[in-house]
Amino acid sequence: MxxxxxxxxxxxxxxxxxxxxxxxxxxxxxxxxxxxxxxxxxxxxxxxxxxxxxxxxxxxxxxxxxxxxxxxxxxxxxxxxxxxxxxxxxxxxxxxxxxxxxxxxxxxxxxxxxxxxxxxxxxxxxxxxxxxxxxxxxxxxxxxxxxxxxxxxxxxxxxxxxxxxxxxxxxxxARADDVYRAAYPRIARKNAAHYARYPQDVERARQIAAHLAEHGPVTLPGGYRLTVEAFQSLGILLGSGDGSHRLHYLLENAFVRTPGGPEFSDAFQEDVQTSLSYAGRPLFALLHEAIYGQGQEPTNWAAERVRAEFPEFDAARSLKGEDPVLFTGESIHPWQFESDPALAPLRETTELLAARTDWTPLxxxxxxxxxxxxxxxxxxxxxxxxxxxxxxxxxxxxxxxxxxxxxxxxxxxxxxxxxxxxxxxxxxxxxxx
Incomplete structure (x- = not known):
């Protein structure tokens, strides 16, 4: 010792x-x-x-x-x-x-x-x-x-x-489905509170999502593939005491003017990479739904399936109208095992965990x-x-x-x-x- x-x-x-x-x-x-x-x-x-x-x-x-x-x-x-x-x-x-x-x-x-x-x-x-x-x-x-x-x-x-x-x-x-069915309305309330505190972020978030939707994913300096869905997952910050403020400061630094037009600033890309990468805690992603497994029913990507029940989180739908783009929260999705270089090699492993049916009651x-x-x-x-x-x-x-x-x-x-x-x-x- x-x-x-x-x-x-x-x-x-x-x-x-x-x-x-x-x-x-x-x-x-x-x-x-x-x-x-x-x-x-x-x-x-x-x-x-x-x-x-x-x-x-x-x-x-x-x-x-x-x-x-x-x-x-x-x-x-x-x-x-x-x-x-x-x-x-x-x-x-x-x-x-x-x-x-x-x-x-x-x-x-x-x-x-x-x-x-x-x-x-x-x-x-x-x-x-x-x-x-x-x-x-x-x-x-x-x-x-x-x-x-x-x-x-x-x-x-x-x-x-x-x-x-x-x-x-x-x-x-509660099954994993029950956990996320209860979670999405809470996440929506955190979004509403954030936008009430920082109303200027409504337009900022729409601009960022629209840029990604129009120009396609951006590969960040650390290799993370930033998509619209990945951008929305920055909402994981909203559950901490200073998270709304941190998200606000991140969003205000998003764009710089370049000879080719507006682009995401290096500072924004670095902050997003740091916020979204699971390199420092990969088991959070690999086991996140498994902690709710308590029987013969597979978790089967519960957060992704249940999200479809809440269309207000569909960024494409929001961009077609005038609704704010909503951030998501503490949830793990299949696309993260394509976007995050720390998780991509483990995609098949995670699929097997999501399909597992022999979890013991906890x-x-x-x-x-x-x-x-x-x-x-x-x-x-x-x-x-x-x-x-x-x-x-x-x-x-x-x-x-x-x-x-x-x-x-x-x-x-x-x-x-x-x-x-x-x-x-x-x-x-x-x-x-």
Missing amino acids: TTYRQPGVVLTDRRFTVPLDHARPDGETIELYAREVVASDRVDAGLPWLVYLEGGPGCSVRRFVGREAWLGRAVREFRVLLLDQRGTGRSTPANRQTLPLRGGPAEQADYLAHFRADSIVRDCEAVRADVTGGAPWTVLGQSFGGFCTTHYLSTAPEGLSMALVTGGLPSLD YDPARLARNEVPVAAAVYHDDMYVDTGHSLATARTIRGLRTWVTDEFEHDGVRAGGPRVLDRLLALARDEA
Whole structure:
């Protein structure tokens, strides 16, 4: 283990070996990486542990500097483990470069079937035995990390002393189609709020979409193929606290005058490439619909199919009339595996995952109804990424769970809100608020 310092904290790199398939403990193994964080003035204190599960799926844990965001509040009383979930960051990464080591698309899809919440929770349990000596710990789950936390409560509550969820209470039984059917109206509301704040962006977005429709796709500097649909997917920004502002500043810089007429500026192209590429988190795209698979029904590109039920998101239709071009949100579509060079080699693998029919159920409502672990959850009002109605229905199922429903923050409240969100959740879970 390597130990080093940042302002106010001491960090230790830790590595663990776990089975790829926990049902076959003597089979193939993978490596997990985690960063232990403790306050510099409490290194020798006998502190309880808190493990943080990042959102996603497929996102490595945030690399904090010092006591940023919620971490400063956490290290006041916990020793924190920041875990790169399997396949992400430094935990045996899975991407277009490494997955061919598995074989062809079929072997790759079978491998990735072990990267959902059930495997992540079993990783946590294997790690906990090593880290805490078997003592239960607190889990803090953001977004998809909250999905994992809900699975944790369903399958291994004995490993938890407390569970805290931010923007991540999943539906216990919704199919992928149900998730996206609930999502598109929320995304439309986020569009309306953005255009109300920045009315000048209505014409800007129409001009950009019209340029792409007339002149065809543009290949960005990093190789990303920008189409009208890809441009619309910039709406994924609208679910974060500062996302509307970031989108506005991106749009205002779109065009420059050239001898050949208006063209997309280099700065705009670079910003779009950065915003849309999944090079840094390919599992987000590969597994995004798989996290909703819970039975014999394939997910089958649910976001793409359900989108057809909402014609207001058809840019061609909008451009023929006077309606605003609507941005889309947190959804994955087949065309992204043609547009994004980081995803294109994995298109067939993703098709196999979309057709898969052997997903196991992830949640146990009966066990959740008997829950004895102190649980608190921040539910963000009209969260673009996780349906508020679904979250509240699940909250009613989990015995003893206390909710904090707020419109003070968007989905990224635990990051944007500094220590306040974690402070509130701890107080709720401890019955101090």
